[in-house]
Each structure stands twice: as C-alpha cells, then as structure tokens.
Amino acid sequence: MFIDTHCHLEKKYYDDIYKVIEDNRKANIDKIVVSGCEKEEIKEVIEYAKKYDDVYLTLGFHPEYADSVTKEDIIWLKEIVSNNKKIIGIGEIGLDYYYSKENREKQIILFRNMLELAKEFNLPVVIHSREATKDTIDILKEFKLKGIIHCFSGSLETAREYIKMGYYLGIGGVVTFKNSNLRETLKELSLDNIVLETDSPYLAPTPLRGTVNSSKNIPLIAEELTKIYSVSIAEVSSKTISNTKVIFNI
Numbered sequence: 001m002f003i004d005t006h007c008h009l010e011k012k013y014y015d016d017i018y019k020v021i022e023d024n025r026k027a028n029i030d031k032i033v034v035s036g037c038e039k040e041e042i043k044e045v046i047e048y049a050k051k052y053d054d055v056y057l058t059l060g061f062h063p064e065y066a067d068s069v070t071k072e073d074i075i076w077l078k079e080i081v082s083n084n085k086k087i088i089g090i091g092e093i094g095l096d097y098y099y100s101k102e103n104r105e106k107q108i109i110l111f112r113n114m115l116e117l118a119k120e121f122n123l124p125v126v127i128h129s130r131e132a133t134k135d136t137i138d139i140l141k142e143f144k145l146k147g148i149i150h151c152f153s154g155s156l157e158t159a160r161e162y163i164k165m166g167y168y169l170g171i172g173g174v175v176t177f178k179n180s181n182l183r184e185t186l187k188e189l190s191l192d193n194i195v196l197e198t199d200s201p202y203l204a205p206t207p208l209r210g211t212v213n214s215s216k217n218i219p220l221i222a223e224e225l226t227k228i229y230s231v232s233i234a235e236v237s238s239k240t241i242s243n244t245k246v247i248f249n250i
C-alpha cells in the first residue's frame, strides 16, 4: 500500500478521472493527496474529494499566481478551508524564482499569507521552492509549521536544514532519472525523512519518463528507494506511510 502525498488531478490532464482513481486502487495506492493551486483548479478538485473517499486535498495559491491573487481570493480560500474536512494541508505554496524573480516581493507576500492560513487552521504545508532556497528557509523558520518539501531535489546541506526544521522530503520521479544527483543525496539521509509523491501529471518516473504521470506509478519510485536503502518494498511502504501520517491526519 502507498500514499501519493502530492499530485494534480484535473480534466485538462486526464480524459477520465474515474479511470485514474480506479487504476490507482488496482496499483495498491491507498490514498492520494491532490493539490489545488488556483481558483478553478480548487473548485474542480473539491468535487473529486467529495466523490472519492481516497482523495484528500491540500489547497493554496501557488507562487505562479502571485501577481493575480487578490485579498478577496484569500478570504474565499479561507472560507473553503474552514468548511471541508478533506482539506488536510495548505499547498502547494512557496517561492519560484525560476518562473519569475521580478515579482519576488509579491511572491513573498502571498507565501506569508498562505503560511498564516496554515497556522490559523493548524494545518501542515506543502512547499514548492525553486531557485529560492534561502528565502524559503528564512520564511519557514519564522512560522514553525510542519510539512513536506515537495519535489525535493536540492543539496544534502539543504535537505539537512529542512529536516532539522521538522520537514519531510517529498520524493518523486526525479529520483529515478539517470542524470539526477538525488540518489547520492538520499544515501546520506534516512527513509525516516521521506514521503512519496508523483507530482502527476508531471515527472513520470523511468521507464515512463515523458508520459502522462499518475499516482499508480508510485511503486516505481518506491522501487528506487529499495535500492538506495537496501530494504524491501514492504519497508518502504510502511515507513513512508507512517511518515505521511505524522504530517497528515489520514
């Protein structure tokens, strides 16, 4: 059994959402945590969480929308979060200076607003950080929340810093890529700090790289971790599930 701690589930990526859910179940994926990052996506994923028991949500405005999110949008989101038990975290939120560094200040304001929301509802966070490690760490230190560093692929030093702050590393398809250094970094760390994610429909693991990813591919990522830590697939499953339960109440 596995939990996908971070994925995207929208009609624009998949012809048949029900089939995606069915395929996940067949592949032994017990639960999936779907991320909703902007208004329309949030409205759509709320419907899936209502319909399917195994779909949970983290909602939050992604840094990509830092220029367009309004105060009213944040109030709207707050209202939603306060009324839905399937919302188990705030995310993905964070900073993305690869996407744009010109609106750094706006991204930081949005990020802080989202962290305030997490604090208010006592929810964990799912963090997106790209080319913004220092600012991300500095801001997270102020808030003292718990959560996941989604799609972690940074240095060993950065990993240790996040772990020290109480965060788990979200590990996905990148760990299976031939040209990735992530394997070497993870060898220096422990399975105790890792949760599994696909970030589907993106980042399909090897040998499916380049295809539309979905949560059913989680076992390919888990398989890679069995090699890194010389443990059984059952151990990867139980350890990553218990790590996930430390963060999310599922």
Ligand code: NI
Binding pocket: 006, 007, 008, 035, 092, 199
């Ligand atoms: Ni994502």
